Amino acid sequence: MDSLLDVLLGWGRLGGVVLLLVAAALFGLCLFDYSTTGSYFIVVPGLAIALLVPALMLLVMGNPENRHFTLNTEESQGPSLSVPELMADMASRTRPFWVCTHCKMITGPGVCLKCDQSSTVYTVMDDEDLRMVLVALD
Ligand SMILES: [Zn+2]
DSSP: OHHHHHHHHHTTHHHHHHHHHHHHHHHHHHHHHHHHHSOOOTHHHHHHHHHHHHHHHHHHHOOHHHHTTTTTSGGGGSOOOOHHHHHHHHHHSOSSEEEETTTTEEEOSSSOTTTOOSTTEEEEOSHHHHHHHHHHHO
């Protein structure tokens, strides 16, 4: 089952359609069972719902083999600025502000909103702090 699911996941959207059809078939089986015998195995709709989740995920996300490696990385959470863009942003920003040198972005006080690190977050209050950030960015 796991390896079959892996194969379907590898198919991307097509795998999502297949999973959706299997889930629909299970729901149909469940309805058929209920209308003929008056009862059904609770496992059947449960399995259908369990299949529906990866099916919808596949349909929404497309081909996961291209994307699932980046889902949990910082890159997927928003574009990092290039250093010149960040410098322009910092120059025009009201102080104090906070910069994560790891993510190269303006972030929240004390801890980076993106990577959750505090060691890479610099508080910029004056030009000296700004120079520290620029050094750390290199
Ligand atoms: Zn960060």
